[in-house]
Amino acid sequence: MKLEEAKLQFIQAWGKLGSEWGINRTMAQVHALLLITPESLTTEEIMESLSISRGNANMTLRDLMGWGLVEKQLKPGERKEYFYADKNTWNIARQVAKERRKRELDPVIKILDELSKVEGNSNDPAYKTFHKSVKDINKLAKNVDKTLETMLKAEESWFWGSVLKVFK
Amino acid sequence: MKLEEAKLQFIQAWGKLGSEWGINRTMAQVHALLLITPESLTTEEIMESLSISRGNANMTLRDLMGWGLVEKQLKPGERKEYFYADKNTWNIARQVAKERRKRELDPVIKILDELSKVEGNSNDPAYKTFHKSVKDINKLAKNVDKTLETMLKAEESWFWGSVLKVFK
DNA sequence: TTAAACTTTCAATAATTATTGAAAATAAAA
């Protein structure tokens, strides 16, 4: 396989995986493109490479910056903006974990905490089942939360070293 | 908050979380409904509870069985089918992990393995960057894969005991 | 058999989500 073809396949695969996990396909593709590009790119170049409109490119790049995955670079003497993606995979994983935790896990834990407090008659099977499910899911969510918390602070080698040793 | 209201909120929250993670909202809601219901329910009852059509209920239930989260029960002497969800949260987490791994992670690893093999000129920055990114992501994906593999075999208390102790 | 009770399918439609493109806004240069 030739490099150019491989690049396209990588961008496709990344886009597909993203969309299966609730991340906008274009966003995943732009990220993929920047990941395999040594230099930073302009909006124009990204539009061209992926055949997307200026509006789409602009919004997607802003989203990626909001996720902390891409940063803007200004070159002295140049007017246009360049975009660059951090290539450190561990940073990327951490950043994604951090954002999804904040955006999705934390709100759900808040609701589960509320729902855990709901009182009812413990002879009522409907209440018992509700309460048990909510409590158990809440506990699981909190364990995930704690683990992510630790992961966010950890160094990659230490993290995988520990995990894979424990689970060997 | 009253139990009935709490149930609705739970179903809503579960549906929202599901859709943010690429799982059909209705599927997550049907699952949530079955999770908090002590008995098994008929298609009719599910349609009614969630105000969805027969076709939608039918397909969603089949999907949930495909994910291994819901099972069909046949009651002696009765013609209609009843649906029941496993209430064990750890089983649910494992089952979801197992399916997503099979459906999404494994195919991606396969592609990354292919792309890792692509050869090129190591003086070419485009090639170097491509190769490094693919290799690093591949490694990360494989670590996740191994960890899931272990999780699938593990008992809940042992798993969290180990993880939270290591990361304390 | 035939009918009744139920389940499945799937084309049509609706709802949601993503994308475009052109106008408005901004910022530097002339």
Add this chain to the structure above:
DNA sequence: TTTTATTTTCAATAATTATTGAAAGTTTAA
């Protein structure tokens, strides 16, 4: 200033994904 380069916004539109509902299929009972 005014012009030019660039970015941003957002209503309109397109693409995708989910849902309906009624017809066809299946299974058991009469």
